[in-house]
Amino acid sequence: MNVFETVKTSINTREAAEHYGIEVNRYGKTLCPFHNDRHPSMIVYDDHYHCFACGEHGDVIDLVANLYGLPVLDAANKLAYDFGILQDKPPTKTMQEKLNKKSEAQRLKENEKLCFSALLAYMKLLQEWKVLYAPRTPEDDVDSRFSEACHWLDYVEHLVGTLIGGDSYERNDVIEMMLTDNKLTKLQKYLEKVKKEEHSIGEQTI
Ligand SMILES: [Zn+2]
Known part of the structure; x- marks a missing residue:
């Protein structure tokens, strides 16, 4: 399995959203971080997210890529690093800086x-x-x-x-x-x- 598959199969989108500061209520709804949301318009499912107001949509890797403005490969690596999977490859210094950047x-x-x-x-x-x-x-x-x-x-x-x-x-x-x-x-x-x-x-x- 490549990093994309590993990350997608082992990290729950909702858990990732919460890990990166998005508060999801018990119905899976949250204020969309991609438009100025007045009422929770985004639903975060286990394997993807969708905003009914602005149409943002994607899987856990897209979520992190969009939140941090990262290319999808970096986003996948960040998820793998933050969730403690694929630890055999320590991140490079420039990668480390990207990883530590707060959303x-x-x-x-x-x-x-x-x-x-x-x-x-x-x-x-x-x-x-x-x-x-x-x-x-x-x-x-x-x-x-x-x-x-x-x-x-x-x-x-x-x-x-x-x-x-x-x-x-x-x-x-x-x-x-x-x-x-x-x-x-x-x-x-x-x-x-x-x-x-x-x-x-x-x-x-x-
Ligand atoms: Zn939205």
Whole structure:
């Protein structure tokens, strides 16, 4: 058997899709990675995939070739390597680089996870501040944390809600926005700083 046959007979298309960052639901449906899919239009079967919206269609090797922009032979070798079959031939250095390249879907998913956890942490912090530092009497000075919560909470809740319930367009918009001007990194650093400060305040009061 050549590499094409070996890969096709030993690797399940659905497993491969999931391995490369495409989430397939229990009905085999998923958001198509080859067009901007608003609702899951692609069905991933055991031995092939088909998108009912854009018509993309193929076997497990085509899937990987299209996801990574690889020629089919490289895609077959990548599958063989990633799934631990045909290990007698170690990949060359240039091949290795291709193999380690992450697919667009994987990169997007990783960024989405990072955005979600940072935004969720910020949302919880603001929710806490809004209650904890609310002025008790009309004469009280307004705590800066309370103002920050009033100013940002609705917006941050909206962003978190979009990442939970939005379609792929809407979620991508949030991710892109968060990656512009290093907003994500800035937010992560800010949360880190706040955590340290709150911790040291906590120690002082003890
Ligand atoms: Zn499609």
